[in-house]
Amino acid sequence: MSMPSRSRTGSGPLVAGLITIAVVVATIAVLAAAGITPQRAWDSFFPVGNTTPVTDRAVATKALYDIVFYIAVGVFLIVEAAIVFTVVRYRRKPGDEALPPQVHGNNLVEVIWTAIPTAIVLLLFVMSWQTLNTVEAKPPSDVHVRAVAAQYQWRFDYLDASGEMLFSQAIPTGADGGMVLPVGEPITVTLRAEDVIHAFYVPKFLFKRDAVPGKENVFSFTVEEAGTYRGQCAELCGAFHGSMVFEVHALPKPDFDTWLQAQVEKAAATPTPAPSTSANP
């Protein structure tokens, strides 16, 4: 019976090795040309996308991410090391004619490597559930914004305590537009969609929530740091989905109050409010 040689002779490994080196060098050159250094690569992972969390919820989410990340790196290193070690150590050598020991299993180690991952994932589940309760909490708040999504624009309606609309911010970005919020105050956002599904996503908040037609989603958070934060629709909503951006301007409380007062007066001075009050179908 014809059987090809199992020895590792021939030019195959050499050729493959040379090509590996060539491709690795080319890859490193491309990465270096693009300005990606090992330090930058690490920073892009940790903390989350080199992002400082700017809301109370984002702080909690980042803490959870850090734990998951460290466990993930640990599992990755241990298992990859086991794979690479096994592959390097247990190559077939010249003279390996007799079969290796035919081990079919070992109940003890199998129980161990079932139990340890189970313990790890249960731990992760409990921790993520706790964080989830923090992220989902809805404390009473004085600032209530209704974010209304439609192809391909965001609108922010500011509501009073009884849910009546004070005014509507129809410009999603720029110095005169955007979702303006106070720092240090709990904020309640109600999401509404007028046509298809969209998603409210501010990367620095480490949070997104879908805006679903026919369903109002409500969430809360407190911005802890003043600044302008980029936001974007995160659920495919049509051809110009990628340009459906907005900005969040987080201002110190006094500045926000001044801005809010000015907007309310401006709305009162305008004879007809620009967009329709009710988007509810």
Next chain:
Amino acid sequence: MATTTLSPAAPAYRSGLYEWLTTTDHKKIGIMYLVNSMLFFVAGGILALVVRVELAQPALQFVDEAFYNQAFTMHASFMLFLFVIPILAGFGNYAVPLQIGAPDMAFPRINALSFWLLPLGGALMASGFLVSGGAAAAGWTEYPPLSGAQFSGTGTDLWIMGLTLIGTSSILGAINFLVTIFKMRAPGMTLFRMPILVWTVLVTSVLVLMATPVLTSALIMLFIDRNYGGHFFDPANGGNAVLYQNVFWFYSHPAVYIMILPAMGIISEILPVFSRKPLFGYKAFIFATVAIGALGFSVWAHHMFTTGAVFLPFFSLMTFLIAVPTGVKMFNWIATMWRGQLTFQTPLLYAFGFLTMFLIGGINGAFSAAVPVDFAIHDTYWVVAHIHYVLFGGSVFAIFGGIYYWFPKMTGRMLNEALGKLQFVIMFIGFNLTFFPMHQLGLAGMPRRIADYAGNAGWSELNLAATAGGFIIALSMLPFFWNVLISLRNGKVAGDDPWEGNTLEWATTSPPPAYNFDHLPEIRSERPVFDARHGRTAAH
């Protein structure tokens, strides 16, 4: 031993093309599954390059937004429904009857029908590019209302019709596999002596049978909404947009296991052969496969955490738990190689690629199971990285491993080893360069499915790296296709059993005759050919 000299019991072969078009031989049908799937792999790959070229730098250079959306929608539709799922069904078609010592599938003509529905469904889906408004463009998930008549064109109807046919093909195939596996095993081939690939095809078939009709119902409801004024998913008329997502993912999450379990089966065939050891923990492996299949039905809503319409803790817990049987398999594979005698032919290299890359795909999935972290990374490029580490790092590496492993059996010729190793190395590097930076892109806040991004968003360099990687992957396909072409003609003659295999397909000729076997070796374990080669005493 094992050399069977056979004259086919079947009627004389008709010649050439006619024979292939009319065949009911599971081996020919299996090979046609493979060829058809590779064609859609190339088409889907070209669409992926369109996406990557457009994203290489900010602003739109090559395509408009509308075509961009069609490109990524059809890329995913081709790759999932017309490449990964059917090519694994193709391996099952080819290998399952051989591995259980059966002459053919239980229903050979339905088997042929299953196959021929695929190019038909694929052509129907692809014909969207020819109609006004273009192909389906609401993503491969086709969420309404965006996929509704108001927002999407005729391409979406063609997509629905094509996918319904493809789903029907899967259902017929699953019934065929189940009947074949339960009713046509050779004497001595008990359930717990079946090769792991057969077990994974068995569990996959159960998943298909339970899940695919649910997808079909979602598609038909969507079709009625679009064309006959139904209101299933129309909130303005009492419908519910999230209902579609529930029904869709009730299929499409198990579909991820439909796309990975047989790939795990292929790896579980390759590793023992090239380690010269039995699979470590054979029964544990089977139970883990069954557990993944069962748990796979209780995790669908983890795709919907951000909808605000899901009971979060339950789906979070189930998603975390599914990591356990997957981890068991990983450890079993490593233990299989442990203290073995590994020989680095190309199939083992791909198995090595699978182990190292699928591990990453498993680990980065755990981030999404932690719901608050999912709120941050859902629908960003992190998720794109995750799915590609599972389906490319996992399934595609296993698929190429399977091609190198069974090509000698299918054709009687070996594929060239040097070209195979070359392809592996280039593909491995290209794959990581393409998909690893997508983790960072997602963490940096880049949503998926956007045609353009701002130059100051900080995403440009990583996108450039990913695009370069995409072209390296494309480059790695050249040695593969060249290899297939030259090896079909001039490849080294394989003989019956070039790898010292374990399972029954290596006990017949290469390629096997019609109806596969003249006589079979005794089946006393899950490695009958190994037993025949070494005697039972050496093995146990």
